[in-house]
Amino acid sequence: MMARILLVEDSPTQAVEMRMLLEEGNHLVKHVANGKLAIEALEKELIELVVTDLEMPEMNGLDLVQAMQLDFEHIPAVLVTASGSEELATKALQQGAAGYVPKNHLRALLNDTIVDVLGVIKTDASFAKLISTLQENSYTFDLPNDADLISPMVGLLMQVASGMELAGGPALGRMGTAIEHAVINAMFRGNLELGPSVTPSHRALVYDGATSDLIEKRKTSDPYQGRSVHVEATISKTDFRVLIRDQGKGFDTSKASARMDLEASDSESGHGLILMRSFTDEMTFNESGNEVVLVKRFG
Numbered sequence: 001m002m003a004r005i006l007l008v009e010d011s012p013t014q015a016v017e018m019r020m021l022l023e024e025g026n027h028l029v030k031h032v033a034n035g036k037l038a039i040e041a042l043e044k045e046l047i048e049l050v051v052t053d054l055e056m057p058e059m060n061g062l063d064l065v066q067a068m069q070l071d072f073e074h075i076p077a078v079l080v081t082a083s084g085s086e087e088l089a090t091k092a093l094q095q096g097a098a099g100y101v102p103k104n105h106l107r108a109l110l111n112d113t114i115v116d117v118l119g120v121i122k123t124d125a126s127f128a129k130l131i132s133t134l135q136e137n138s139y140t141f142d143l144p145n146d147a148d149l150i151s152p153m154v155g156l157l158m159q160v161a162s163g164m165e166l167a168g169g170p171a172l173g174r175m176g177t178a179i180e181h182a183v184i185n186a187m188f189r190g191n192l193e194l195g196p197s198v199t200p201s202h203r204a205l206v207y208d209g210a211t212s213d214l215i216e217k218r219k220t221s222d223p224y225q226g227r228s229v230h231v232e233a234t235i236s237k238t239d240f241r242v243l244i245r246d247q248g249k250g251f252d253t254s255k256a257s258a259r260m261d262l263e264a265s266d267s268e269s270g271h272g273l274i275l276m277r278s279f280t281d282e283m284t285f286n287e288s289g290n291e292v293v294l295v296k297r298f299g
Contacts, residue, residue: 002026002027002028003027003028003048003049003114003118004027004028004030004045004046004047004048004049005022005027005028005029005030005047005048005049005050005051005114006030006031006032006038006041006042006045006047006049006050006051007019007022007029007030007031007032007051007052008031008032008033008034008035008037008038008050008051008052008053008056008061008064009031009033009052009053009056009080010033010034010053010056010057011053014053014103015031015033017106018051018080018106018110019031021106021107021110021111022051022110022111022114024111025110025111025114027111027114030045030047033056034056034057034058034059035052035056035058035059035060035061035063035064035067036058036059038050038052038059038064039059039064039067039068042068042071042072042075043071047075048075048118049075049076049077049078049098049114049117049118050064050068050075050076050077050078051077051078051080051110051114052064052065052077052078052079052080053079053080054079054080054081054082054088054089054092054100055082055088060088061077061079061080061088061092061097062088062091062092062095064077065077065079065092065095065096065097066095066096068096069095069096073096073170073171074170075170076097076098076099076117076118076170076173077096077097077098077170078097078098078099078100078101078110078113078114078117079092079093079097079099079100079101080100080101080102080103080106080110081100081101081102081103082102082103090274090278093174093274093275093278093279094278096170096171098117098170098173098174098177099113099116099117099177099275100113101113112201112203112204113203115203115207116177116180116202116203116206116207117173117177130163131159131160131163131164132163132164132165134160134163134164134235135236135237136234136235136236136237137160137164137234137235137236138232138233138234138235139156139157139231139232139233139234140230140231140232140233141153141229141230141231141233142228142229142230142231143183143187143228143229143230143231144228145187145188145191145192145218145219145224145227145228145229146187147184147187147188147205147206147209147210147211148209150180150183150184150205150206151180151206151207153183153231154176154179154180154183157176157179157233157235157240157242158172158173158176160235161175161235161240164235164237166235166237166240166298167296167298171296172240174275174278174279175240175279175280175294175296177275177279178275178276178279178280178283178294179242179244179294180202180206181202181272181273181275181276182242182244182276182292182294183229183231183244184202184205184206184272185246185272185292186229186244186245186246186248186290186292187229187246188205188215189248189251190227190229190246190247190248190249190250190290191224191227191228191229191246191247191248192215192218192219192224192227192248193218193224193248193249194214194215194218198212198214199212199215200212202272226247227246227247227248228247229244229245229246230243230244230245230246231243231244231245237298237299238297238298238299239281239295239296239297239298240295240296240297240298241293241294241295241296242293242294242295243291243292243293244291244292244293244294245286245290245291245292246290246291247290248290249290250286250288250289250290251289251290252289253285253286253287253289276292276294279296280294280295280296281295281296281297282294282295282297283295
């Protein structure tokens with residue numbers, strides 16, 4: 001998935017490293033040294049996505065994300081964060097950024113994150129005129145533990161929400177990312193009772209069809225094989241509400257806040273929970289910890 005990317009980085013050394021990584025992903029890259037120059041470039045050029053360092057002089061990554069919400073809300077921004085800047089990164093996510101990548105995981109995560117972000121905001125416009133007349137639409141799914149179903153399900157929901165003209169693409173894309181992570185948690189942490197250390201990454205599971213002998217064994221063994229993920233999604237002019245429930249043992253919900261501490265943001269599970277919390281207006285668990293409700297409000 002090639003994209004025209006604006007890279008915003010004040011360090012020449014870091015800029016060269018990131019440009020090389022992005023070009024390895026077959027992206028077209030334009031580089032500027034700070035947020036002010038980035039705004040000028042966005043005004044003049046066709047850009048599909050911004051990759052920006054968080055800490056820069058003149059206009060930092062948080063300021064750039066805020067400025068983009070005024071005139072370039074349709075363009076997603078991915079933050080690159082240094083250790084110790086997690087609090088600012090979380091604030092930027094809450095204010096409109098589409099994702100973040102820790103600097104010490106650039107090679108492993110940067111291009112995958114871009115695929116994730118662009119993958120959930122692209123929609124099919126063939127039914128746009130009809131869908132724009134919808135006032136409310138509801139879906140109920142009972143998904144087997146098959147990660148190949150996650151992207152099509154989220155794509156369907158994004159297509160409808162986008163067609164109803166409820167919010168810009170990046171805002172809906174953030175909700176889509178939150179749903180993806182929640183369903184991954186339900187399938188693999190809940191139903192199959194597998195931790196992140198023994199499963200492929202979120203991106204590999206959702207987009208690459210990744211699996212393992214252990215995953216396949218759990219899918220065909222009791223008590224795991226009969227479990228499914230129940231999803232109820234309601235999209236209306238006022239909000240986008242998704243309930244996701246697995247049939248696993250649940251978890252101690254009192255530990256949820258600890259798992260979302262900024263110190264956990266380097267881990268896959270901590271990263272996913274932070275995105276779920278930051279990309280929605282409301283995230284609540286049931287008492288037993290096997291159900292989560294995600295809400296995005298409009299207006």
